[in-house]
Amino acid sequence: MSKLSLRMKAQENSKRPCDVYGCPARRKNISRYCVAHYSNLANTGHLEGRLIPRSTIKPLQKSALDYINAHLDHPLITKALDHIQLQIIDKGKAPNPPYLKPRTLPQIIEAKTYAELRRLQIPSPIVKGCGINGGSMITERPAPVSAAEVLAVCTGVWLATKLNQRLLKDDGDSMTWALANGVLGLRMYRQVTAWSKEGRDNQTREPGAHARRTVGTTVRPLSYVFQAIAEKIAPYIVETPEQALARQADERRPLPDADVPLYVPPAPSARVIPLLPPRYARPQHDPHAIEVWSRLDALWTKAGM
Numbered sequence: 001m002s003k004l005s006l007r008m009k010a011q012e013n014s015k016r017p018c019d020v021y022g023c024p025a026r027r028k029n030i031s032r033y034c035v036a037h038y039s040n041l042a043n044t045g046h047l048e049g050r051l052i053p054r055s056t057i058k059p060l061q062k063s064a065l066d067y068i069n070a071h072l073d074h075p076l077i078t079k080a081l082d083h084i085q086l087q088i089i090d091k092g093k094a095p096n097p098p099y100l101k102p103r104t105l106p107q108i109i110e111a112k113t114y115a116e117l118r119r120l121q122i123p124s125p126i127v128k129g130c131g132i133n134g135g136s137m138i139t140e141r142p143a144p145v146s147a148a149e150v151l152a153v154c155t156g157v158w159l160a161t162k163l164n165q166r167l168l169k170d171d172g173d174s175m176t177w178a179l180a181n182g183v184l185g186l187r188m189y190r191q192v193t194a195w196s197k198e199g200r201d202n203q204t205r206e207p208g209a210h211a212r213r214t215v216g217t218t219v220r221p222l223s224y225v226f227q228a229i230a231e232k233i234a235p236y237i238v239e240t241p242e243q244a245l246a247r248q249a250d251e252r253r254p255l256p257d258a259d260v261p262l263y264v265p266p267a268p269s270a271r272v273i274p275l276l277p278p279r280y281a282r283p284q285h286d287p288h289a290i291e292v293w294s295r296l297d298a299l300w301t302k303a304g305m
C-alpha cells in the first residue's frame with residue numbers, strides 16, 4: 001500500500017470496519033472511523049460525544065450576560081473580557097486572512113480559525129425566500145459578536161455541564177470542544193452556494209476540528225471566571241446531593257440558636273485561703289520530699305496549722 005493513490009487507499013480502507021470496538025460500520029474515506037464516529041470526534045472531541053443543545057445553554061447564557069453587564073467594573077470580568085477581545089474579537093476584525101496561500105498545517109489551522117472568527121464579526125444577514133434574486137428579502141441583520149457575549153455563552157456552557165454532568169464525556173477535549181461550539185454557534189455557519197447535478201445547491205460549512213480546538217483552548221484558561229460567575233447566578237451548583245438535602249432540611253426546620261452561658265467573673269475576695277494538705281511528719285531520707293515538706297511547713301506555720 002505504499003505507492004497507491006489516495007483514491008485507491010480510500011477504496012481499500014473503506015472495506016475495513018470502523019476502529020471503534022463493536023462498531024460494524026465501514027470506514028469513511030481514509031479515516032480510522034466510520035462516518036458517525038468520525039463526525040462525533042470532529043464535532044465534540046470524543047468518539048461517543050453528543051452536542052449540547054442550544055436550548056439548554058440559552059437561558060443560562062442570558063442570565064450570565066445580565067450578570068456580566070451589571071458587573072463590568074469587576075477586575076475578574078474586565079480581565080476576561082480583555083483576553084477575549086484580544087484573542088477572539090480583534091482577530092476576527094482583521095480585514096485580510098493571515099496567509100495568501102497557507103501551506104503548512106499550522107498556517108492552515110490559523111487560516112481556518114481566522115475564517116471562523118471573521119464570520120462572527122461580519123455575520124451574514126438572515127434571508128427569507130431561499131436566496132432567490134428578487135424573491136428573497138433580508139429579515140434580520142445580526143450584530144457582530146461582542147466579548148461579553150462570548151464570555152456569557154462560555155459561562156452558559158460551563159454551568160450547563162455542571163448542572164448536568166452527563167452532557168460531557170470527559171473534562172478534557174469534550175469540555176474544550178463544548179466551549180468552542182458555544183462560541184462558534186453564536187452566529188450562522190458559513191454558507192456556500194454551488195451548482196450540483198440537481199442545480200443550485202446551498203451548503204453549510206461547519207467549523208473544522210482544528211478551528212474548534214483552537215477556539216476552545218483560547219477560552220479554556222478563563223474557566224476560573226466561568227466558575228465564579230456560575231456560582232453567582234446558580235449558588236448551589238457546588239453542593240453534593242447529600243449537602244443539598246441537608247441544606248433543605250435545615251431550611252425547613254432551622255436549628256435553635258445555641259445558648260451561650262453568660263460568663264460572670266468571680267467577686268474578688270479580701271483574703272485568699274490557699275488550699276493546703278493536712279500537716280504530716282517530716283520525711284527522713286528523700287531530699288526532694290524534704291524540700292517539698294519544708295516549703296509546706298512555711299505555709300502551714302503561716303496559716304496557723
Ligand SMILES: [Zn+2]
Pocket residue numbers: 018019020023024025033034035036037
Ligand atoms: Zn464507527
